[in-house]
Amino acid sequence: MAKKDKNKKDEKNEPPEADIQDEVLLATTDLEPEPEEVQYTDTSYTSASFESLPPVVEEPKTKKKKGKKKVEETVEVVKKTSSEAFQWSEDSLPLEEQVAKVEEEQVGEKKRGKGKKGKKEKEELPAFEKPNNWKKMNKKEREVWLQQRIEEWKAEKEAEKQAILAGAKEKRATLARERAELMAKDNAEQDIRRDILAKTVNLFQKFEKQKFEYNRKKQLESEWQQYLRCDGLPDPRVVTQMNTYIHLWRENETCDDNELNKRCQEVLPMLEMLEEFVANSRQYTALQAKSYNEVRIALREQLSNAIQLASFNVLRDLEKRFQWDSIKLACYHREFNGLRLNLWVAVPLPTRKPKPVEPEREPVELSFPSMKVAVKLPKIIDGSSVCVRAARSMIDLLSESSRSFALAGDMPNRYEDLFIFNLKEHIATYKLKKEQDEIRTKFYKEIRDKIKEVEAFLKANPYTKNEKEKDELDNLNMAEPPFLPDPRTFIAEENERAFAKYLKTCMTKTRSGEMNLRKYRICSGVLNLDLLVTPPQAKKISGGIFLTTLQIPKRLQPMKYQVQYRAPSPPPPGVTRTPEEIEAELKKVEAQYEKLALVCIDLPQDVMWTEPPVICQWQETRNLWTSNYVNDYKFNEDKLTVQFRTGVLWPIGIAALRYGNMPYQGWDIRPDPNSKGVIITVTGVCLTVTWICIANTVKLKWIANATTSALKQHFGKPYSVKRMVQIMREAACDMFPDFDAHNHIEGTSPKEWVMERHLYHAMAFLSRAYQFQWSRWNIASGSRNIILQLRESVDTKREAKFQLLHVTPQRATILKCIELSQEFDTEPAVGLKFYPDLFTLNMSYGSVDARRATFNMKYRLVETVFDLLQELKLCSYS
Numbered sequence: 001m002a003k004k005d006k007n008k009k010d011e012k013n014e015p016p017e018a019d020i021q022d023e024v025l026l027a028t029t030d031l032e033p034e035p036e037e038v039q040y041t042d043t044s045y046t047s048a049s050f051e052s053l054p055p056v057v058e059e060p061k062t063k064k065k066k067g068k069k070k071v072e073e074t075v076e077v078v079k080k081t082s083s084e085a086f087q088w089s090e091d092s093l094p095l096e097e098q099v100a101k102v103e104e105e106q107v108g109e110k111k112r113g114k115g116k117k118g119k120k121e122k123e124e125l126p127a128f129e130k131p132n133n134w135k136k137m138n139k140k141e142r143e144v145w146l147q148q149r150i151e152e153w154k155a156e157k158e159a160e161k162q163a164i165l166a167g168a169k170e171k172r173a174t175l176a177r178e179r180a181e182l183m184a185k186d187n188a189e190q191d192i193r194r195d196i197l198a199k200t201v202n203l204f205q206k207f208e209k210q211k212f213e214y215n216r217k218k219q220l221e222s223e224w225q226q227y228l229r230c231d232g233l234p235d236p237r238v239v240t241q242m243n244t245y246i247h248l249w250r251e252n253e254t255c256d257d258n259e260l261n262k263r264c265q266e267v268l269p270m271l272e273m274l275e276e277f278v279a280n281s282r283q284y285t286a287l288q289a290k291s292y293n294e295v296r297i298a299l300r301e302q303l304s305n306a307i308q309l310a311s312f313n314v315l316r317d318l319e320k321r322f323q324w325d326s327i328k329l330a331c332y333h334r335e336f337n338g339l340r341l342n343l344w345v346a347v348p349l350p351t352r353k354p355k356p357v358e359p360e361r362e363p364v365e366l367s368f369p370s371m372k373v374a375v376k377l378p379k380i381i382d383g384s385s386v387c388v389r390a391a392r393s394m395i396d397l398l399s400e401s402s403r404s405f406a407l408a409g410d411m412p413n414r415y416e417d418l419f420i421f422n423l424k425e426h427i428a429t430y431k432l433k434k435e436q437d438e439i440r441t442k443f444y445k446e447i448r449d450k451i452k453e454v455e456a457f458l459k460a461n462p463y464t465k466n467e468k469e470k471d472e473l474d475n476l477n478m479a480e481p482p483f484l485p486d487p488r489t490f491i492a493e494e495n496e497r498a499f500a501k502y503l504k505t506c507m508t509k510t511r512s513g514e515m516n517l518r519k520y521r522i523c524s525g526v527l528n529l530d531l532l533v534t535p536p537q538a539k540k541i542s543g544g545i546f547l548t549t550l551q552i553p554k555r556l557q558p559m560k561y562q563v564q565y566r567a568p569s570p571p572p573p574g575v576t577r578t579p580e581e582i583e584a585e586l587k588k589v590e591a592q593y594e595k596l597a598l599v600c601i602d603l604p605q606d607v608m609w610t611e612p613p614v615i616c617q618w619q620e621t622r623n624l625w626t627s628n629y630v631n632d633y634k635f636n637e638d639k640l641t642v643q644f645r646t647g648v649l650w651p652i653g654i655a656a657l658r659y660g661n662m663p664y665q666g667w668d669i670r671p672d673p674n675s676k677g678v679i680i681t682v683t684g685v686c687l688t689v690t691w692i693c694i695a696n697t698v699k700l701k702w703i704a705n706a707t708t709s710a711l712k713q714h715f716g717k718p719y720s721v722k723r724m725v726q727i728m729r730e731a732a733c734d735m736f737p738d739f740d741a742h743n744h745i746e747g748t749s750p751k752e753w754v755m756e757r758h759l760y761h762a763m764a765f766l767s768r769a770y771q772f773q774w775s776r777w778n779i780a781s782g783s784r785n786i787i788l789q790l791r792e793s794v795d796t797k798r799e800a801k802f803q804l805l806h807v808t809p810q811r812a813t814i815l816k817c818i819e820l821s822q823e824f825d826t827e828p829a830v831g832l833k834f835y836p837d838l839f840t841l842n843m844s845y846g847s848v849d850a851r852r853a854t855f856n857m858k859y860r861l862v863e864t865v866f867d868l869l870q871e872l873k874l875c876s877y878s
Helices: 002-012 090-107 139-229 239-251 257-279 286-315 418-460 467-477 487-506 579-593 721-730 753-765 838-845 848-855 859-872
Strands: 329-336 339-346 365-368 373-376 387-393 520-533 539-541 545-547 597-602 614-619 624-626 630-636 641-646 652-657 666-671 678-683 688-694 697-704 770-774 786-792 803-807 812-814
Touching: 139 418, 139 467, 139 753, 139 838, 139 859, 239 286, 257 286, 257 329, 257 339, 257 721, 286 339, 286 387, 365 387, 373 387, 373 520, 418 467, 418 487, 418 753, 520 614, 520 721, 597 652, 614 630, 614 641, 666 859, 678 859, 688 859, 697 721, 697 859, 721 859, 753 786, 753 838, 753 859, 812 838, 838 848
Parallel strands: none
Antiparallel strands: 329 339, 339 387, 365 373, 373 597, 387 520, 520 652, 539 545, 597 641, 614 624, 614 652, 630 641, 666 678, 666 770, 678 688, 688 697, 770 786, 786 803, 803 812
């Protein structure tokens, strides 16, 4: 009866099931839900608080067996239970190691008895430290001491186990409390964003719309001025007029050099305007942008056809169009707007009786001084009846048809604002948080059910040891759900993986020798160096009649000349050759080189040649630039000349590495003290470029360490941001990386674009009140962190020291550490509150003068600085 009462009393002491609470789940609804007010208490997320352990049942003392001289104490081995099937989270790993250590010390190595079947497994006891009086103790005293020591050891191990179990419960409760606090903090921050950041984003969008409206009015005014001009030319802003112009041009099948000169003067300004329209496609509708691009491509194609047709018609009339240096040689030279055309023709004389021994042919050497090009034809080409055309167009009419020219795909969230970005992440975070809570709740419910089963079994069998069930109960109390990452961290990693996938889709696989135009750019136009067949000439007969052969189609016919040769690679290291072998190899190579044409080109001075250029040729059938036919390439850095041999005379392109001047070594943005503008200075690997933004335009102020005089004619001239980008790219001074530039530049740090773009807009607003500089901590800060330096520059006489600004998609803070600190620390400055972005930080943290200067900014200057910063992408490449 006493035992029954005791059992009833134990049942009463059990904690009720209602005290075990599941984790609180929050759900989100639409894009801007009103968050429910949730009270978070100390008991939140305590579904892991299981029932208390049952009282420990004392084991009966072991009895001495007859016939045994020594008393052996046996300890049950803790066996593994079915709870091993559960996955353990990273947070529970240290706890698991502690339990394993305790079990290892308690159990030791398993040893099986060598006796009969069914003999119980025994466990070796640890080597206890013997007391000082061990030798003086008799056998009975030693047994009593050993029994007492074993009981103490068991009690210590049981206490350690209970401490570990209690620690596991406390850890689960702590983690649940931390998750609840983080949820409450996120909700509070999102309320501030909904109030303040939304207003900031609306202000930014208002300035953008004002800029678009300004450009639209400016375009309408230009259309009116073009209408009043009444010069018979179409307006590139009106697609219907351009389509009519191109249609009439295509119907005119004749085109001589005079017609070509007229077309060059008309078309090149139109192409320049259309290029800018396509670059600023965001201010037009999708249909307008598509129409402008189609018209631009058609106009380029028609101009290319006009150059070919004019060259053909000029060659059809050697007698009138050419200058005759002798009875055998005739030349033609004319400069057009953006085009130089030279023709050299060796007129075949009447056939003569062949000599018994024909002399060796002399190679034909030609020079075109206007283009600074010289060519030496191989001896295998008959120089007595050859025609060579050298035409250099200042614009590249070929590269755009190559498959590697255009960006494979635009950024998915290129124009998304920061408030919508954070709202989407907030909803996705809580959706993932809800799913994780359901997983934890389900897991803990299963564990509680199993604990009840085991405890019920132990209560039903109080007089047995039940070591297996006790171990299983301990493992269940320490069980952890599968590892579930922090929702915000998981979403950030997903965004990084998505951007890495985007970069992978932008990569273009190129063939051997093919020029990847995402990595290289054809500079200073295209040189057409063609070996042609002279078209049939008109024959004058009596009566003023000319008789000629009709050639269909009316186009230039290339002369058959194609030699494929690739010089042998140098021998591998460690291989030695005799002088005779080396000489024989050189003679063999020289003999092959005699079959190739030798081309010498003086590089134009309107390009920044910071690295040796790459010579390539256009494969018309594949629409690509290739270097497979280029051999014996030599570059003279002092004279800026290139020399090479080629087995074909196809259009030649001089390619420069697009981003050879990147990543940036530093940058600086500050107010211009001499005007109401903003100065932006960027230091690259080779060059340092300085711009000044004033109102609606940007001017090129200075270029340091320039290798040529390129771009000097553009210093101080106002341009739009898109036009400035085009001018500098054509001069091989490309400091405006596309979104796929990370594939071609080493040492970059891609940032979350929505965060980076919003920061540039805020910097544009503050550009007349603050000075911004790069920070050495930025490159290693990760994709969702931007580190830069700033200080107020309203009054240059009392400028403060630079401080570190830390920007994430969720907040902007001033850090405690500075640029010269030995270690980087993200701890914010003392007393700094939560600010969702840099603009709102200035509204509270900045001085009165800084805030006044910010609100006095005009939308045209703000948007000009903003557009230039978007093109430079300073935070991702420095």
